[in-house]
Structures are given as C-alpha cells and as structure tokens.
Amino acid sequence: MEINPDEIASILRERIEGLDTDSADLSEVGTVLEIGDGIARIHGVDNCMSLEMLELPHDVVGLALNLEEDNVGAVLFGDWDKVSEDDTVKRTGKLLEIPVGEELLGRLVDPLGRPLDDKGDINTTETRSAEHKAPGVVHRQPVVEPMQTGLKAIDSMIPIGRGQRELIIGDRQTGKTAIAIDTIINNRDSDLVCIYVAIGQRMSTVVQVMETLEENGAMDNTIIVAAPADEAAPIKYMAPYAGCAMGEHFLYQGKHALCIYDDLSKHAAAYRQMSLLLRRPPGREAYPGDVFYLHSRLLERAVKLSDEEGGGSLTALPVIETQAGDISAYIPTNVISITDGQIFLESDLFYSGVRPAINVGTSVSRVGGNAQTKAMKKVASQLRLDLSQYRELEAFAQFGSELDPETQKQLARGERMVEALNQKERQPMPVAEQVTSIFAGTAGYLDRIKTERVTEFLGDLISRLHSENKDLLDRINESGDLSDEDEQALAKSIEQMVDDFGPDFDEEGNPLEEGESDRVTRREEGEEPESSSGETESGDGDSGKAGDADESEADAEAEQEEAGATA
Ligand SMILES: Nc1ncnc2c1ncn2[C@@H]1O[C@H](COP(=O)(O)OP(=O)(O)OP(=O)(O)O)[C@@H](O)[C@H]1O
Numbered sequence: 243m244e245i246n247p248d249e250i251a252s253i254l255r256e257r258i259e260g261l262d263t264d265s266a267d268l269s270e271v272g273t274v275l276e277i278g279d280g281i282a283r284i285h286g287v288d289n290c291m292s293l294e295m296l297e298l299p300h301d302v303v304g305l306a307l308n309l310e311e312d313n314v315g316a317v318l319f320g321d322w323d324k325v326s327e328d329d330t331v332k333r334t335g336k337l338l339e340i341p342v343g344e345e346l347l348g349r350l351v352d353p354l355g356r357p358l359d360d361k362g363d364i365n366t367t368e369t370r371s372a373e374h375k376a377p378g379v380v381h382r383q384p385v386v387e388p389m390q391t392g393l394k395a396i397d398s399m400i401p402i403g404r405g406q407r408e409l410i411i412g413d414r415q416t417g418k419t420a421i422a423i424d425t426i427i428n429n430r431d432s433d434l435v436c437i438y439v440a441i442g443q444r445m446s447t448v449v450q451v452m453e454t455l456e457e458n459g460a461m462d463n464t465i466i467v468a469a470p471a472d473e474a475a476p477i478k479y480m481a482p483y484a485g486c487a488m489g490e491h492f493l494y495q496g497k498h499a500l501c502i503y504d505d506l507s508k509h510a511a512a513y514r515q516m517s518l519l520l521r522r523p524p525g526r527e528a529y530p531g532d533v534f535y536l537h538s539r540l541l542e543r544a545v546k547l548s549d550e551e552g553g554g555s556l557t558a559l560p561v562i563e564t565q566a567g568d569i570s571a572y573i574p575t576n577v578i579s580i581t582d583g584q585i586f587l588e589s590d591l592f593y594s595g596v597r598p599a600i601n602v603g604t605s606v607s608r609v610g611g612n613a614q615t616k617a618m619k620k621v622a623s624q625l626r627l628d629l630s631q632y633r634e635l636e637a638f639a640q641f642g643s644e645l646d647p648e649t650q651k652q653l654a655r656g657e658r659m660v661e662a663l664n665q666k667e668r669q670p671m672p673v674a675e676q677v678t679s680i681f682a683g684t685a686g687y688l689d690r691i692k693t694e695r696v697t698e699f700l701g702d703l704i705s706r707l708h709s710e711n712k713d714l715l716d717r718i719n720e721s722g723d724l725s726d727e728d729e730q731a732l733a734k735s736i737e738q739m740v741d742d743f744g745p746d747f748d749e750e751g752n753p754l755e756e757g758e759s760d761r762v763t764r765r766e767e768g769e770e771p772e773s774s775s776g777e778t779e780s781g782d783g784d785s786g787k788a789g790d791a792d793e794s795e796a797d798a799e800a801e802q803e804e805a806g807a808t809a
C-alpha cells in the first residue's frame with residue numbers, strides 16, 4: 243500500500259482537533275516527588291482535599307494533610323517502603339472512611355477496622371467518615387442519664403452523665419486504665435456499647451485488657467481499637483477518630499455508646515511526630531499550632547442528642563498521662579479545658595492505699611450532677627465537702643497538737659469515709675450497694691467501728707442485705723431512688739448489723755471495754771478463746787489476718803484507749 247504523507251497529516255490534525263480534553267482530568271493524578279518516614283510529597287493532585295484518601299501502588303493508602311502551593315504532603319498507611327519516587331498517585335475524592343457496625347462488637351481491631359484477634363474476618367457492610375462534624379447546640383440536650391462507673395468514689399462525688407466528656411488524668415501507674423476497665427465491666431448488662439481505644443500501648447497490655455473483659459463477660463458489647471506502640475504514627479493518629487466513628491454508628495441509631503481514649507498524651511505525641519516530618523512549624527513543647535484542634539474536634543463529638551435526633555448519646559472518657567503530677571503542661575491544660583470535668587489521680591494517694599487514688603479536691607464533674615441517681619444524691623450530698631475538710635484537717639493534725647473533740651470526731655469520720663470509698667479493681671458495684679456503703683458512713687454508723695474493720699463490716703453488711711433484704715436492694719437498683727421508708731429500713735438493717743458485728747465504740751464514741759461488745763462474746767464462743775486474755779479487745783477482732791505490725795499498732799491503740807477511758 244502506498245502511503246500518502248498528506249493524508250496522514252490530515253488524519254492526525256483531525257484527531258488532535260477532536261480531542262475531548264474534559265474527559266481526561268489530569269489534575270486527578272499525580273506523582274510521588276519524595277518519600278520517607280511514612281510521609282510522601284506528591285506533585286500534581288491539584289484539586290485534592292484536606293484529609294482526602296489517595297491511592298498509591300502496593301495497596302498503600304495516603305491521607306492528604308498538607309495542601310501546599312506546588313505539592314501535597316500525605317501520611318501513608320500500609321507498606322509504604324515499597325513505594326518509590328515517580329510512582330503514580332490517584333485521588334479518590336473520598337475522605338477517610340472507617341468500617342462500622344454491630345459486626346465489630348466483641349472484636350479487637352486496628353484503626354482501619356481490620357481484625358487483630360484470631361476470630362476470623364469481619365464482614366461489615368457500612369462505613370462512616372473518620373472525621374465528622376460535631377452536632378451543633380440545637381441538636382443537643384442536657385446530660386440527664388447517669389453513666390454508672392460502678393466505683394463508689396466516682397458515682398458519689400464525680401457523677402458522669404451519658405453524653406459527657408470526663409477526663410481521667412494522672413501520672414503513670416495510678417490506676418487510670420483500671421477506672422476505664424471497671425466502667426466497661428460495670429456496664430456489661432446495660433445498653434451501653436463500649437469502645438476502648440488503646441493508643442501507643444504495648445500489644446500485650448491490650449490483649450490482657452481484652453482477656454480481662456472476656457473473663458468478666460464484658461466483651462460482648464465492647465470494641466477494642468488498638469494502635470500499639472510499634473505502629474507508625476499515622477495509625478496512632480487515626481485511632482481515636484476511628485473509635486469515635488464506630489461509636490457514632492450507635493449514637494445516630496438512638497443508642498448509647500462510650501468511647502475511652504487511652505491515652506491522648508501518646509496521641510498528641512504521634513501527631514507531633516507526623517507534623518514535624520511534614521515540616522510544619524513547631525510551637526510550644528514542639529507540638530504544632532493546631533494540637534488543640536486535634537483534641538477539641540474529637541471530644542466535641544461526644545454528645546447527648548435531642549429527642550428529635552433520636553436521643554442517643556456518646557460519652558467520652560479521654561485519658562491523659564501527666565509527668566510528676568504536672569497538670570499545667572501543654573496537653574493536660576488543653577484537654578482539661580475541652581472536657582466537662584476531670585478525675586485526677588495521684589501517686590501519693592495511690593501509695594498510701596487509696597484505691598481508686600482520686601484527689602477529691604481537684605476532681606470535678608461540671609455537668610454530671612443532674613445525671614446522678616436520686617438515691618445517691620440523697621446520701622452523698624455532703625460527702626465531697628466532708629472529705630475535703632478531712633484532708634485539710636489531716637494535714638493540720640500531723641503537727642501533733644492537742645485536738646478538740648469536735649476535730650477528733652471529724653478526723654475519725656473522714657478516716658472511715660476514705661476506707662468506705664476504697665474499692666478493689668474489677669469489682670464495680672451496683673447503685674444499691676454503693677448507696678448502702680456510703681449511707682453507713684455519712685449517717686455515722688461506721689463511727690462505731692474501727693477503721694481497719696470498716697471494709698470487713700461493709701462486706702458483711704452487703705452480703706447480709708443480699709440474703710435477708712434483697713427486695714430493698716432491688717428497689718433501689720431499679721428506681722435509682724431511696725424513699726423515706728427505704729431509708730429507714732436501710733438504717734435499721736445497718737444498726738442491727740453494727741450490733742451483731744460488735745462495735746468498737748459506744749454511741750458517744752467512747753471505746754468499749756471487753757465483754758461489753760457482742761463480738762467479744764462471739765469470739766469467746768469461737769475458735770481462739772485463749773489468744774487475748776488480759777488485753778483490751780482492740781485489734782483482735784481480725785486477729786487471724788493481723789501481722790506483727792498490726793499487733794504493735796493495736797497495742798499502741800489499746801494504750802491510747804485506756805488513757806481515753808481514764809481521762
Ligand atoms: N482499685 C484498685 N485496687 C487495686 N489495685 C489497683 C486498683 N486500680 C489499679 N490498681 C493496680 O495499679 C496498677 C496500675 O493500674 P493501671 O494500669 O490502671 O494504671 P495506669 O495509670 O493506667 O498505668 P499506665 O500509666 O501504665 O497506663 C495495676 O497493677 C493495677 O492492678
């Protein structure tokens with residue numbers, strides 16, 4: 243065939259003129275300019291949105307964070323080290339989406355919803371945007387329902403409502419995680435879905451948390467989102483937003499969810515690392531300028547929706563770790579100012595045996611009061627004040643000066659209240675039991691019992707109520723209220739129990755001598771008739787458990803008591 247150059251030229255001209263440039267949008271595709279440390283600089287994706295997902299080779303996903311004049315800075319998820327310069331990048335036009343749904347319940351997943359446990363695939367059908375605009379004020383209503391933690395010290399003095407944001411703050415190893423886990427366990431049979439987001443913790447710790455929850459039957463309505471310490475910073479950065487999106491799935495169905503972010507200090511550190519690699523200018527403590535926005539946009543998503551919006555709630559319990567109790571550092575002050583109150587845990591209190599180690603003076607719940615159960619309100623209204631006064635007096639009494647009887651009485655009451663509020667971990671209590679313990683203290687019944695025996699007394703009291711007066715406990719638990727008749731019935735049971743248990747002091751607060759208390763009679767009938775002849779009764783009620791230290795303490799007390807009796 244003969245080739246005519248003119249013909250070819252005219253064909254080419256036709257083709258070029260007819261080219262439809264609109265159908266091929268070159269601004270949607272770019273190339274990698276530079277890559278390293280899980281960060282890519284991309285040229286060419288002109289219309290890219292902030293926080294948009296980008297498609298890279300080898301199934302790597304990018305998240306556009308820096309939109310600059312001639313390039314886009316993105317963090318990468320997945321095997322980013324396989325990506326090299328000049329690789330093609332495609333826009334997806336979508337913001338980051340997280341798989342959500344009931345299928346995730348009972349599972350341990352990474353922030354992108356992929357399973358980290360060995361329970362098989364998760365077949366979710368729905369997704370939600372990781373970042374979601376928090377509902378405005380017209381879509382909200384005040385916090386009114388209680389979110390019970392099952393911890394006496396919290397539910398009585400720092401009540402948390404559904405939809406509230408309450409910060410748990412304290413040094414390392416002060417029991418922050420324990421509070422969160424106890425709250426999940428306490429809600430195992432309620433309608434609250436719990437999402438525990440572990441950021442920057444060791445994977446073994448996270449697995450341990452999961453095992454604890456499983457042992458306590460609390461994993462069925464719980465999702466654990468883990469971004470362990472060895473993960474890349476972008477994954478840690480994503481984790482709380484992913485957890486929040488999973489919670490919002492339930493929230494917008496009119497259900498109730500609780501998100502625990504453990505902890506946001508490590509989250510901020512991951513964000514700082516990312517920002518520095520993206521060459522954003524460092525500010526105070528080298529955090530980027532928008533680190534406040536990082537946490538505020540997350541915590542603003544906690545909400546109690548209005549009834550028109552379904553009335554669902556999302557409660558947030560962020561955790562912050564402080565250094566040497568310094569709550570005025572940058573991240574702690576930020577998060578304190580974003581939340582509706584804080585539970586402040588102190589190492590000193592922890593080591594002195596207060597569990598949970600809550601500093602009542604600096605802890606507060608600014609909106610939960612309306613959400614407290616009526617029964618608890620009735621018995622605990624004075625508690626905060628009494629305890630704060632006790633702490634002040636205690637510091638004062640250390641100087642060893644002579645104290646007037648009134649002060650001594652306040653000190654004695656305070657000591658017993660602290661003891662009554664102590665609670666072992668993994669043992670959350672229903673409302674009725676909490677109310678009983680606190681009522682026994684605030685109404686003065688514990689004043690007749692020695693501080694060391696308070697825990698034992700309360701244990702006995704509650705088990706007796708369970709066997710003899712279960713209706714009363716059930717009534718309080720169901721109604722959340724304490725009617726006057728019930729209060730009287732409770733008072734009567736406690737009084738009876740004090741007599742049967744064997745009080746150490748009479749009604750005026752004078753120590754009882756041997757033989758005057760039922761307990762002594764009981765003991766004489768019992769196992770150790772010989773052990774305490776010639777001694778006063780003090781300290782021997784629990785002699786089985788008492789070590790040498792206790793004995794010498796008991797002796798000292800006996801002397802004191804004698805002195806008191808002669809005076
Ligand atoms: N109420 C409690 N009763 C007894 N032990 C407790 C109680 N609360 C916490 N603990 C113990 O104290 C230790 C620290 O608790 P936890 O891990 O909850 O602290 P944390 O502040 O989360 O620590 P980290 O800073 O390492 O995350 C644990 O060994 C835990 O068993």
Ligand SMILES: [Mg+2]
Nearest residue numbers: 418419420504
């Ligand atoms: Mg912890």
